[in-house]
Amino acid sequence: MAKIAILGFGTVGSGVYEVLCRNAAGVSRRAGEPVEVKYILDVRDFSDRPDAHLFVRDIGVILSDPEVRVVVETIGGTRFAYPYVKSCLESGRSVCTSNKEMVATYGAELLALAKAHNCAFLFEASVGGGTPIITPMHQCLSANVISEVQGIVNGTTNFMLTKMVRENMSFDEALKIAQELGYAETKDPGDDVDGRDACRKIAILSSMVCGHHIYPQNIPTRGIRDISVADVEAARKLGCVIKLIAWMKHRPDGSVAAGVEPCLVPKSNQLAGVDDVFNAVMVRGDMLGDVVFYGKGAGKLPTASAVVADVVDALKHGVKIHDSLFWKPAEPVDGMLTDPTPAAYYVRVAGVAPAVIEAIYGYGRLVAERYDGCSYFVERADEKALAAAAKKVEAMGGAVKLVLRRLPEEG
């Protein structure tokens, strides 16, 4: 009998408990022994529940019980989660978490701590919710050098963009529905719509690919607030949909680029058909080519089932997992991890006549003219050229309102 503890009885934490109860037979068969929740840490009052005896408010109770072998952390944030997880690992207990903020910020340190104390630190549920991404990446692609990761990793914004594309909704209308359905925070939806959630996830995947810690603050991040109905319509004219793409590139010389930005995705690209709250991540290996992992990116039971799979792994394999998942500590770099590679771009410009746009941006085509400006498709530009063009636009009294990179046709 393996005893575990759950820290935080919110959506995912209570889901972990539910999954362990409902699929107890399968879980214990695969773990090699029954798995039992001995403690649930939560400061709220659950004394009415039939299992009230499981609830504790002091992490010390869990840390001082040698029977507890694996700890599930589903508190979220870093204020409590980080010191609690540290203490658990230092006491030799494996930790399984869905907490992307903590992994993106302290992943290297916590992995090293786990290694030093002969236990596992696992976080499959931190990217893609229940969809397997992290385990296949470090385990099934272990014979590959990964050069690129590109995906849709935030279900809330993907739901909103799907509404905007399919029903011609504005950003504000789509946000309102996402909030009503509980997909977006009511108070401050910024983590989703400004791309911070996606940024943490691509920071985690980038760290795995590079083998050293990549920090969210070095990843240029833009959300979807500036996307208008007109942009969605212009994208359609160009045979594309607009998606919030999180990406990273790892070049043979070891250099890294990463970003979170709304992009034009050609309809022929696998990511174009990923709609609603679904997530999809494309990983490019040097031996394997492209693989895509697709599934629901959030939700109580899907996410919880990924946490429980990690619990099974921790019980079975323990520290041996680390050889492939491990990444080294590193300091944040100066500046941003931008990509100098030229690409095709869509730009929306105000206050400048369409006639001069080609002269400013180079070869391309006008997509739409509006009373206050125009949108233009640039066949080929890089970030430097785009910055120079923006300066020219400003010098003419205009303003660049939106820049969207176009992804390749396939991929």
Next chain:
Amino acid sequence: MAKIAILGFGTVGSGVYEVLCRNAAGVSRRAGEPVEVKYILDVRDFSDRPDAHLFVRDIGVILSDPEVRVVVETIGGTRFAYPYVKSCLESGRSVCTSNKEMVATYGAELLALAKAHNCAFLFEASVGGGTPIITPMHQCLSANVISEVQGIVNGTTNFMLTKMVRENMSFDEALKIAQELGYAETKDPGDDVDGRDACRKIAILSSMVCGHHIYPQNIPTRGIRDISVADVEAARKLGCVIKLIAWMKHRPDGSVAAGVEPCLVPKSNQLAGVDDVFNAVMVRGDMLGDVVFYGKGAGKLPTASAVVADVVDALKHGVKIHDSLFWKPAEPVDGMLTDPTPAAYYVRVAGVAPAVIEAIYGYGRLVAERYDGCSYFVERADEKALAAAAKKVEAMGGAVKLVLRRLPEEG
């Protein structure tokens, strides 16, 4: 230093050798030690190669060398592969294979043998080529009860059907190109086009889901020989493409249904966009919902990279993998694992007037009329109703030329 042996130096076997050489650094980091090929078993003459000293013709050399810890089997077929793999497992050596025929036929026995001798029997590369499917299924979905698997698992037929849909080619023309490109066997392309390859793969996945051996001979299997240009056109009218689908269902009462058959796939279904030699497998878990794994289903280096990932796993985890991958032996059942669930169907009938088709098949709509018959879309029928309708058609002097089930819109 971990020493391994490769049995069979054909496409995949030589690919394994190449992957181990090219990505030696990453492989040894993840395996925790360098991995070295000590022997290659092949009866052909490789004495011209600089590494000729590695080649042996007698399995006894490998079996009597205690240094060899993991054996890669890439001979294919069962005549030599099966007894060799048995001997390797009986001597306590882990085996990693890409051989779907052997796994589909002897999987339960070989898994039991591995368990009894404290070693691993792994076969990620047997389904989906390099695309991770088996490992995510048994490991990342370990907290789920899987109720359904559905996918495109044969790259050759998917390439041919893509040609038929996009370029209005006939079956014969598409086959010729597939043969010229080396995707299909020149002598006897039956394994691919008659569905036997897909049948073996869905037998393996079904065995994993059910926990007991499911035999290929119990899975109703039809290939794509009967698909005509007219059927492709009719599918288009119905908003669908034709794909060779391998599927299985595991019901709560423990009963199993499985099949390989060309199906109408609605354009909104994730599998509709899977083209060319790509594979995609959808797995439905009770906690997770649907996940899809997508990537190249064949090819030397992709398949080899999956075999090498298994080698890394075998070196790291060994026998512990088995708790989740294991399935029990079982006898083949009498009859076929058919599915009684009603569905929508497309039928092409010759020698019967369109006017009487609705009376025979029930509510639906005429898709196309031809000089020699017609095609009809049946809103809802089951296998029994279809068999009864076919009898009526025959009684009227006609013949049912093709029956295609339509998959659901989503999934």
